[in-house]
Amino acid sequence: MINPNTPILIGAGHLQHRINDLQDAVEPIDLMLKACRLAEEDTQSRLLDKVQSVRVIRGMWTYENPARYIAEQIGAVGSQTVGTVFGGNYNQVMVNQTAENILVGDLDLVLIAGAEIGYSQAKARKAGTHVNMRDTPGSYDVLLGGSQQPEHHEYEIAKGIQTPIQVYPIYENAIRFHRGESIEDHSRRVSELWSRFNDVAQDNPHAWIRKDISAEEIRTISKSNRAVSFPYTKLMNSNNAVDMAAALIMCSVEKAKKLAIPEHLWVYPHAGVEGRDHFSASVRDNFYSSPAIRLVGERILNLTGSSANDLDYVDLYSCFPSAVQIAAAELGLSESQPLTVTGGLTFGGGPVNNYVMHSIARMVELLRASPEKKGLITA
Numbered sequence: 001m002i003n004p005n006t007p008i009l010i011g012a013g014h015l016q017h018r019i020n021d022l023q024d025a026v027e028p029i030d031l032m033l034k035a036c037r038l039a040e041e042d043t044q045s046r047l048l049d050k051v052q053s054v055r056v057i058r059g060m061w062t063y064e065n066p067a068r069y070i071a072e073q074i075g076a077v078g079s080q081t082v083g084t085v086f087g088g089n090y091n092q093v094m095v096n097q098t099a100e101n102i103l104v105g106d107l108d109l110v111l112i113a114g115a116e117i118g119y120s121q122a123k124a125r126k127a128g129t130h131v132n133m134r135d136t137p138g139s140y141d142v143l144l145g146g147s148q149q150p151e152h153h154e155y156e157i158a159k160g161i162q163t164p165i166q167v168y169p170i171y172e173n174a175i176r177f178h179r180g181e182s183i184e185d186h187s188r189r190v191s192e193l194w195s196r197f198n199d200v201a202q203d204n205p206h207a208w209i210r211k212d213i214s215a216e217e218i219r220t221i222s223k224s225n226r227a228v229s230f231p232y233t234k235l236m237n238s239n240n241a242v243d244m245a246a247a248l249i250m251c252s253v254e255k256a257k258k259l260a261i262p263e264h265l266w267v268y269p270h271a272g273v274e275g276r277d278h279f280s281a282s283v284r285d286n287f288y289s290s291p292a293i294r295l296v297g298e299r300i301l302n303l304t305g306s307s308a309n310d311l312d313y314v315d316l317y318s319c320f321p322s323a324v325q326i327a328a329a330e331l332g333l334s335e336s337q338p339l340t341v342t343g344g345l346t347f348g349g350g351p352v353n354n355y356v357m358h359s360i361a362r363m364v365e366l367l368r369a370s371p372e373k374k375g376l377i378t379a
Contacts, residue, residue: 004254007099009267011249012361013038025120027133028061031245032113039247045259049075052107055082057090057114057354065138085145091356092379096272098250108255114354115245122241153280167281169229171322174287190321191219193335201343208242208349238319238350246357267364271303294330308332312373313366315359318344
């Protein structure tokens, strides 16, 4: 008999908001609310007012406690509010923590949301203005990641190394050297890897860029595909110029039954594992491997009694090609197999910290359509 506290995903909502004019811009918290209502609709039940905890992933916005505002708007006044610090891993951390909270019986119905409006914000900067955002005062009841270490060592900062477009190309060049590839051969292989991500995006109705882009176009510098940081072109970078939002609803099996959620909508998180390499790249053993991903991969496959060959769907965090190559190597996955369910942060869309909520929402759709299959998401 199944444990009544078994955590499940019962609702997923995700959306794009495309604008031509700045007057059509919508602030992130309103996009979150739209995604929350889409997630509720996805459950085939009216339940948002029964949510016990509202959880929001930190974004590039000025809100203090957007979770409280969302709770008030959905009629769940008094719900616990939870937030995160910056980090592309926090969607999965939040899902892991929520599953644990439900499993031990602390909660039985939780809403998770996030949104970014990078496209509107970029458009506003070019116009010399900004997108107005309402005040959401107050502090979260719980903040995940509050003790997180600084990402860059003081010596890196002294050298001006403080952004992803400086660090990930270092990894990429280290991978090329480690594999003994020429610059030309390496460029061809990486662009072909990224073109396969583009192939997936073309079949994903939620992807930001769905047009067919060839490997040659991806690797070739052009007026629309500038060089960013060697060896990366624009089309090898995360696409943060997107206005996207997503929301997830999790509950216990017992709660799903009480709410009469159809069982064919239930998606079971089998396991979640977290690990960390050294936060500062310069103190790592090398730039082409990740002991943390390797150990996390071994642990999660052990917990689920699976092997890499048992994974039907995979979404590797894809801010840059180097991240995908390292993760694939450590997890025992082939670069020739599909390694994304969205198209990745370039083509699926890279809403900064909130990308993984979109990959989870897309994975929910795919697993519902093929309930006998398994999926793996990294963040």
